[in-house]
Amino acid sequence: MSLNFASEVVITEENRKYFLLQYQETFGDVSRKDPIYQAIKEERMPQGVEHLLPLLYPHMPTLVDYVPNAVIALPSRSWNRLRPGRS
Numbered sequence: 001m002s003l004n005f006a007s008e009v010v011i012t013e014e015n016r017k018y019f020l021l022q023y024q025e026t027f028g029d030v031s032r033k034d035p036i037y038q039a040i041k042e043e044r045m046p047q048g049v050e051h052l053l054p055l056l057y058p059h060m061p062t063l064v065d066y067v068p069n070a071v072i073a074l075p076s077r078s079w080n081r082l083r084p085g086r087s
Contacts (some may be wrong), residue, residue, distance in 0.1 A: 007050070010054065015056045018055075018057075023052075036048065
């Protein structure tokens with residue numbers, strides 16, 4: 001068993017490769033200058049990488065993905081805002 005620091009991001013070899021490709025597609029060829037890109041490339045965890053989650057994971061699961069039959073309770077004001085045609 002290995003213990004990691006708590007983080008929104010777990011970098012695996014698969015999502016590291018995905019990140020490097022997506023980062024270059026999104027920002028162009030900044031690979032030599034960008035500290036976040038370099039850190040991920042060197043298998044280090046850079047500060048602020050949680051802001052780039054869509055570049056690390058092709059699918060971002062939601063709470064409903066983990067508990068599809070859960071009952072979600074919201075205050076009525078929130079529910080009204082979710083309904084189409086309401087504000």
